[in-house]
Amino acid sequence: MGRRDRSDLPMPEVRSAQFLTITTRSPDPTEPDDGCRPSVAARIRSMGDARLGAVALLTATLAAIVWANVSYTSYHDFWDLRVGAFIGDARLDFTMHSIVNDALMAIFFSVGLEVRREFTIGELTNTRRALVPVIAALTGLVIPAVLFAVIASSTGHAGAWGVVISTDTAFLVGALALIGPSAPGRLRVFLLALAVVDDIGALAIIAGVYTDDLALWPLVVAAAGLGGVYATRYLPQGRALAYTVLALVVWTAFLESGVHPTLAGVAVAMVVPVYRPDRRQVEHALDLARSFRQSPNTKYSRAAANSLRSSISVNERLQLAYAPYIAFIVLPLFALANAGVRLDGDILAAALRSPLTWGVVVGLVVGKFVGVFGSSAVLKKLGVGEFGPGLTLDRIAGGAALCGIGFTISLFIIELAIDDAAAQNEARASVSSSHRSSPSHWRQ
Template identity: 55%
Template structure:
């Protein structure tokens, strides 16, 4: 049996999740904890006997003098207009990745979170405008449109709903669209009067940034220099300069790692191992970098700095608000505060839940296996936690300091209410529909529309195998399966699901993708036989030979695995996420009539276990 813990399948998850499984989630939880800690620090500092030092810090000027020219910003504007550019840069990288190779590449899969996100943008704004239909407050409707992803992830970690994996994936996909909408709103509605000449310069700089990908070297410095120039041009043009980060990110290329480039890097590493020298070392490092897109490298490089430095610092300079009796009474007597609370809490919950129900009910979109509207309701409530972009828009949409404090109190109150509501919904739904113990029962029933089935789909006996094509025991088990199927005939429904253990079997994931491409042509089982028969030769060049031997149209096969990979990617990760949720850690793992099989998996043992299951049903 293949021992050891199963690796997390992270290759295809949205970038917010794509950080090495449990280590990633620990990092995200730490980031959320830091954000909360600095929020509390700002509130305590602003309401302490030393509050004067807090406001003095925010108004401190930091400048740069070059000859007769002088440029300066306050600490608050340096953070909000300068450092937050890196936050929006990271958001832009994630958006680009999701629409290029991530969850948003498959229309039916993306349709539900996209529409839900749009409803979660529009309905909160409408509710806010209904409460603040006239006066200066109406301009602040953008405060209620955005969900704070860091706090959303942290809230899920604190609440710990049952089987949160796919829920988390759905919410983060939704958050990507939410971020896109927020960025558009900032660009269109919260920029100053546009200056034409600087804007034309900005357009020229954007064109230059788009050409950087064709440089043979020094692309990183080129992006940095042109990006800074774009930031200055947008600031002078009257457009919020943080959008320079988004513009640069959207023009940076992203692609899935290509095995050919990885193999080239391995070849250089092998040469370095045999003859260590600086030339081989530099070449190996360069080849390894080039095997991963600049987009993903930058996310890895910038992500920790944004999570652990930029966002906590942003919270420190923006969350400070007076919370004495007078300010609280003034805030909760203001339509601005109540409009923000109603927009974030009610608008997000009703908009996201209602849109999800509508899309599923009408068939315009589909949820990932195992997700239900009831499970998403708690996540929709948590989406009312607005912080980073909400406070960001407070600062640029409202000029009056008193009303800014009312808005900040509204954002903080709404976030607290949204967390409480989400916690209550998850607790109630988990109590009303308690999930099965982890790993003892399948969390997703057999679906003839998507599962790979041998035998009678309506049979009274079911046998589900989670395995991978590089596992020799799965190969032998598959041989045993033939005997089991022959024994039971139409009384048995056998199902194969993917569980590629990439740590132990580095080519299993690619083999699973190849089998799904063959499945699109009705050749899954034939391709499976080829893969099991050549477990020592599972490079991509070999996959094409096996596809031909399995009877596939090779041009269509190439199209599905290389040009439009989303058709096959999600089938593999759906199964792998099931295995992770059930805490499976070895292949093969069998489920008989939905219950996990314990013990040997030779044909005789499986037949005895199935006969026992049949007797218990009689």
Template identity: 55%
Template sequence: MTESITAHRTRFRGLVDKIADARRGDSSETVAAAFLLVATVVALIWANSPWGETYQSFWHTPLSITLGDQGIELDLQHWVNDGLMALFFFVVGLEVKREFAMGELRDRSRAAVPIVAAIAGLALPAALFLLLNPTGPEAAAWGVVISTDTAFVVGLLAVVGPARAVRLRIFLLTLAVADDVGALAIIAVFYTDELRIGPLLVSVAGLALIASLRGLRVWRGAGYGLVSVVTWVAMYESGVHPTLAGVMIALILPVYPPRRREVEHAAALTRAFRQSPNPEYARAARLGLERAVSVNERLMRLHQPYTAFIIVPIFALANAGVVLSSETLRAAATSSLTWGIVVGLVLGKFVGITTASAVFAKLRPGSMTPGLTFPQIAGGAALSGVGFTISLFIVDLALDDPALADQARVGVLSASVIAALLGWLVFSLGNRFAPPPAEPSLDLLRRVSPKRDHIRGPVGAPLTIVEYGDFECPFCSKATGSTREVREHFGDQVRYIFRHYPLDDYHPHARYASEASEAAAAQGKFWEMHDMLFLHSDALERDDIDRYAADLGLDMDRFEDDLRTGDFVTRVEDDELDALTSELPGTPTFYLGVEGRVPQRHSGPHDAATIIRELEAMRAAARRPVAD
């Protein structure tokens, strides 16, 4: 018996795909994109209203901060661009660091296609732009076309993307991180003013001090904050764009999975507070909980909402206010600068990302994630032409002439609108000429691979059983007896593959159990741990699982390190995403197959007799001669 089909389809739509959430208004990415869009529209209306002069006068109001005889004076627009945006780039740096340490970019083979696509999506737009603007002051704006606005792209994907976009969303987010790395490097190398060595050395000393705080295991954010402000000021005075201070600081800050001893210590402090609530225990419990989580993750959780919902919209309000007069539009329509930006962002991103993905997948078969199609990639590549935030940011860095800057901003706004429409068109054409099935395919999405899968029985056996299971699911535990009988019946003629589908909503310990089985696999004992977990499916607390690992003779230090560093998280997540993409009804779900044919989802009872009959029928059908 499986869990409710309706419940799991709701889970699929709500927790992974995010499209249903976005249409109900629950998606934070979509709300952030809406804030950004509203700020852009307000800036355009304000700049083109009868009070348009107040737009320029307001944002060019000087503001100075002085200490004694020293100080910094900027207008409001540059306080936003150089000051507030440093926090935006700080959060971007935190995300990049986390992705390389614990996220999508940790597994290089998994991220290979989006990384290659991101490189092509940086290079081709810049090349196309420089073909149209090879010399002159316009050429300096080539960096405008390099970056993708993640907030807008994710928001647009939720609105115009395909119904089953789990893998596409992950592809685009991974691509965006790689894209951000390239954009930050380009800003650092090509858009730095004349260097002043003294302040630069102070900023380097500030970065070194932050690194030493990390080495001393300082985990409170306040200490980092004070040094960060000094570093920002020094970098501003050095001539390097001060927003890069945010990136450099973020890349230095420590990121690590919670350490078990610190989590246990925090839990003990919390229990003490529960038993004797008083201010001293309350403070100790709070500090213990904070110490258990890395500075990177705490600061990202703290600052991300401010950057998404306040800082980036304020940046758009300060920079998107182009006066769309007939003169401005006429100049933009005939400007190689404007057309270079439009061609670079719209055509360069679309062709570069799509072509690079297709070529790389052709050269390295199996590198493309199952469930991700080229029509989907093409639609996502089209949406990637929305370069908005960093594009407008680089306009301010690259162009001193206000007229050229306005032409560039018109190009960025035009390219963003065209890219959004092109993405919608590509997805619509894909649905028309290759419509997705009303129901997900019954074929096994990810083919069985000896390099990846855990296989019980001969690797080349003619009969195949694939189970998507959950170690805490009582039905899965009972199904292990059925699969044992089936294997005994067929002997070496059958192979059995287990894949993970932890149902967090119902079984809170299942995910840790799945990761523990993968950590055991690293020591050559997946099936022993698999059997042990199912034998004790009603006792899967962390202490229980650690005891099972010790009973199996695993190296416990290595076992704990493997679980803490998250090396196997992506493996469990990949199995789960395959299950969700296929909209599996619950656990256990079986796929049955015969040599030469793709395994098919089994929809009937999963007792041994039924599975044996179906496999026998498949084998008999495969042996029948094909009629002319």
């Protein structure tokens, strides 16, 4: 009888429940809301889709380059501006640049939420299928580093091989958004999984190679905080506050340990619970939607929206909540704070003659392509791993070309591995050139 009732349920009732979920979603992604006003996130999301976010990122990059070339001093003075606060005897002191790079970018690296979902309930639950992007990511770390070290061996900066190891996840996602329908969904999952494994490897290299003083006790605190995040799912109430406090504890612990604090975003994302939608909650939401249709009032509206939202895992709710802030605030600010490279004739001429420049360009553009596409082709030839339907080598070749876009981690490591200001400018200019070289080889 119950099944017959659900099949007789008019389609408009289902759409009403979905519509309510969109229009009444709370800024708090883990707790039901008390009101019906659209959240700030919903307003930001109304600015446009992922393509508009990619345009915002590119616009901020161009703005940083123009600003740095019009007034290089004011650009660096602004981002070197120190801001701080006192809490008792403790002092918090950051530059504007570190607020963006160390704090806001930790939110960006919650992109691991989507990858965790794919590994748990999505495309990559099949171990053989998950093996392909993982191996591609690892070879995509090694081959660029080797090429860079060989080419830049005469410069005294061969130890900066970390500059070329990482695919920029932000620009990769933006490029896929601009490419649109010609990039199939399975290729996006493949590239995103590859990029997150790539980022974890790169951040681990930062901790192990480019960090001078590594403190172990803060890492113990971070591990305890991550355990707390994992256990928070069992709290009957107050989960939002618990997630927030524990995430701040993990971030602070990473900062104090000497490990780059953006790794906290990846670590927290990997332990946030993910599960398939709760069918009982969905059915209950449909019953409430029916009641709302028969007797429209805010009580039934909120109840239906909250019930449907509660059936979705915290992982997916957090991803939906953070996405607009990352696309339209965090990433443009990061580009504005880091992409300011002087491009006068002398610098460009020196860059063109420098083995450091060519080491970066060849490492990113050629090394990434060879590492990602080459390993995928070998795996397919040997029958190791599994390629999803539609994930052809031609499409992987196009995706491998996009993997040569370096930015986020590359700019981090330039600051850590290269002391000379002129060499830093050369490296930044060559990283920027990878944006133009890699996407030009896109193949459908």
